[in-house]
Amino acid sequence: MSVAKPLRIGIAGLGTVGGGVLKLLASHGELLTQRTGRTLQVTAVSARDRSRDRGVDLSSVRWYEDAATLAVDPEIDVFVELIGGSDGIAKRAVEAAIASGKHVVTANKALLAHHGSALAAAAESAGLTLAFEAAVAGGIPAIKGLREGLAGNNIREVHGILNGTCNYILTEMRTTGRDFADVLADAQRLGYAEADPSFDIDGVDAAHKLAVLTAVAFGTKVDFNSVHVEGIRHISALDINYAQELGYRIRLLGIARRTDAGIEQRVHPCMVPTNSPIGATDGVFNAVVADGDFVDKVVLVGRGAGAGPTASAVVADLVDIARGRSTPTFGIPAEQLAPLVPSPISRRQGRYYVRLMVVDRPGVIADIAATLRDQHVSMEAFLQRGRSPGEAVPVVWTTHETDEAAMQSALAAIGALDAVLEPPRMIRIEDF
Numbered sequence: 001m002s003v004a005k006p007l008r009i010g011i012a013g014l015g016t017v018g019g020g021v022l023k024l025l026a027s028h029g030e031l032l033t034q035r036t037g038r039t040l041q042v043t044a045v046s047a048r049d050r051s052r053d054r055g056v057d058l059s060s061v062r063w064y065e066d067a068a069t070l071a072v073d074p075e076i077d078v079f080v081e082l083i084g085g086s087d088g089i090a091k092r093a094v095e096a097a098i099a100s101g102k103h104v105v106t107a108n109k110a111l112l113a114h115h116g117s118a119l120a121a122a123a124e125s126a127g128l129t130l131a132f133e134a135a136v137a138g139g140i141p142a143i144k145g146l147r148e149g150l151a152g153n154n155i156r157e158v159h160g161i162l163n164g165t166c167n168y169i170l171t172e173m174r175t176t177g178r179d180f181a182d183v184l185a186d187a188q189r190l191g192y193a194e195a196d197p198s199f200d201i202d203g204v205d206a207a208h209k210l211a212v213l214t215a216v217a218f219g220t221k222v223d224f225n226s227v228h229v230e231g232i233r234h235i236s237a238l239d240i241n242y243a244q245e246l247g248y249r250i251r252l253l254g255i256a257r258r259t260d261a262g263i264e265q266r267v268h269p270c271m272v273p274t275n276s277p278i279g280a281t282d283g284v285f286n287a288v289v290a291d292g293d294f295v296d297k298v299v300l301v302g303r304g305a306g307a308g309p310t311a312s313a314v315v316a317d318l319v320d321i322a323r324g325r326s327t328p329t330f331g332i333p334a335e336q337l338a339p340l341v342p343s344p345i346s347r348r349q350g351r352y353y354v355r356l357m358v359v360d361r362p363g364v365i366a367d368i369a370a371t372l373r374d375q376h377v378s379m380e381a382f383l384q385r386g387r388s389p390g391e392a393v394p395v396v397w398t399t400h401e402t403d404e405a406a407m408q409s410a411l412a413a414i415g416a417l418d419a420v421l422e423p424p425r426m427i428r429i430e431d432f
């Protein structure tokens with residue numbers, strides 16, 4: 001009986017994800033051999049600090065100071081990049097691996113968002129796999145789900161909660177009534193948010209993931225620069241309360257939608273119905289919803305980060321490679337990926353929530369209503385609690401469907417009114 005050769009794996013980066021992958025491979029060796037017919041063997045690793053305990057015995061594994069040298073080790077079949085960063089060593093090492101004929105597995109959404117199309121082209125022209133299940137929504141098989149599971153569909157839209165840190169913060173704000181800065185500080189103490197949280201809370205991390213999902217969903221080149229990005233810094237406890245009252249939850253969403261004008265790619269806070277799958281996904285969980293023309297909506301929910309879930313996704317890619325299962329990186333061959341024709345945020349059609357802080361005096365509401373009328377924006381519901389003559393009071397309304405350009409003009413005019421004390425707060429409503 002012939003025994004298949006082991007799959008020899010080199011891992012660069014042994015932090016949260018890399019450490020998780022080492023542990024999974026060590027604990028599920030037999031199961032993975034049953035599933036692939038081969039052993040999955042870590043033969044070489046690289047990280048910065050050689051002395052740090054990684055939780056598994058690495059004494060018989062080759063150690064490289066330089067990840068790019070590991071990437072070209074002739075004794076590995078697959079290079080697993082778990083360092084991070086869109087450029088620098090991660091990019092150099094992945095390029096070196098492909099140039100020397102190694103398959104690549106990565107969890108690095110920043111790298112893919114900036115260089116995904118070029119790396120896919122290089123890998124495919126060399127007959128290699130570039131796999132990245134862990135890069136989008138962690139443990140959720142969103143890439144395989146879209147690319148393989150929904151391959152029979154034209155995808156109309158994909159959207160989701162793509163950043164667990166933001167979802168945790170927004171959930172905590174709702175359940176405890178505390179403000180953003182307070183909850184963020186706690187999240188940092190608990191290790192749910194980085195010391196520099198800007199990539200998460202300013203929406204950049206979600207935008208990286210969305211750019212990758214869009215390419216898979218629509219067969220377009222990865223186009224991070226056309227993603228409209230807003231984060232959650234300006235979300236207040238007041239808005240969260242109003243959302244609740246109106247039957248909504250506030251989520252930071254990534255949305256990619258095919259429209260007649262092109263493809264919308266946007267990351268921003270949204271109000272979604274409380275009882276929708278996205279509305280019901282609380283805490284650190286991620287959710288991805290794909291809408292295909294034959295299947296309709298498919299919802300995937302799970303953990304988007306952490307050692308275990310992310311290792312689960314990395315190892316799924318390794319199993320594919322060990323099995324020889326291969327698909328073009330973004331679903332269709334890289335050379336056939338079409339340039340993405342973006343539909344800008346100004347063309348969004350939808351409903352809006354707006355909150356103002358105004359001086360409570362006669363005529364203010366009439367001025368606001370007149371401005372909305374002038375921009376053809378029609379109000380759906382209006383809330384003003386209590387009276388406090390001469391004082392600042394919140395005024396809230398939702399609109400019927402309108403276009404973003406009209407809404408922005410109306411907000412600029414309303415913001416300039418004397419009685420309006422702060423820039424208007426606007427949150428887009430998505431009735432999924």
Ligand SMILES: NC(=O)c1ccc[n+]([C@@H]2O[C@H](COP(=O)([O-])OP(=O)(O)OC[C@H]3O[C@@H](n4cnc5c(N)ncnc54)[C@H](OP(=O)(O)O)[C@@H]3O)[C@@H](O)[C@H]2O)c1
Pocket residue numbers: 012013014015016017018046047048049050052065066067081082083084085089107108109110134135138304305306307310
């Ligand atoms: N954490 C998650 O839940 C998660 C989820 C999905 C995707 N990802 C992605 O996975 C990647 C890794 O994230 P992580 O959270 O595991 O990061 P991490 O915990 O900070 O680990 C990074 C690892 O890279 C090593 N490293 C740094 N610079 C290096 C260099 N020049 N050469 C070789 N190794 C180097 C570090 O070495 P030392 O240990 O010696 O310092 C560390 O082991 C990133 O692309 C991230 O976006 C992470």
